[in-house]
Amino acid sequence: MQHIFRSIPGWFSFAGVYEDAVSRAPRSGAVFVEVGAWKGKSASFMAVTIANSGKSIEFFVVDHWLGSDETAHKIDADVKSGKLFEVFTRNTKPVAKYMKPLRMSSAEASDRFADGTVDFILLDGGHDYDSVRVDLDRWLPKMKPGGIVAGDDWNWKGVKTAVTETFGDRVEVLGDGKGRHWRVRL
Secondary structure: OOOOHHHOOOOOOOHHHHHHHHHHOOOEEEEEEEEOOOOOHHHHHHHHHHHHHOOEEEEEEEEOOOOOOOHHHHOOHHHHOOOHHHHHHHHHHHHHHHOEEEEOOHHHHHOOOOOOOEEEEEEOOOOOHHHHHHHHHHHHHHEEEEEEEEEEOOOOHHHHHHHHHHHHHHOEEEOOOOOOEEEEEO
16 A cells, blocks of 8 residues: 555654554554544554554554644644544545544543553654643553553653653654654563
């Protein structure tokens, strides 16, 4: 299956993190979660990567699809019109069978998963300290031993502080030399 993510608006710079997670996943029974989906660019990349792997990976995409207080979100026409989820659905339609959108907050979604059941999670919801701290506190118990916790926007102070407080020097900073994303192998 050909990747479709390039035609979808948004931000995405962690393809290697997604490819690595899929390559490490077992042939069946893995559970992956993406928190923060915007218009579906990164979710589509993951869905195609899963499809092309031939593995049976259950992939959940979590977002409330209301945007945030960030300037790019406040001025976005799809956010203003309340149609962000419709846009996500339209953009991801070709790969919809490889993902399960959960239209709710990250905290609400975490309640749907039993402890120790998630193999991989990408946190890219809120970028302020409190939001990242809540995401880590809520999702870490859900992770399997040996799982991977990753995220984007390492250059945001709130992200870096919350992640460093949680994982210390276990954080692997990745990216294009600017340290844009991070990963921790549990």
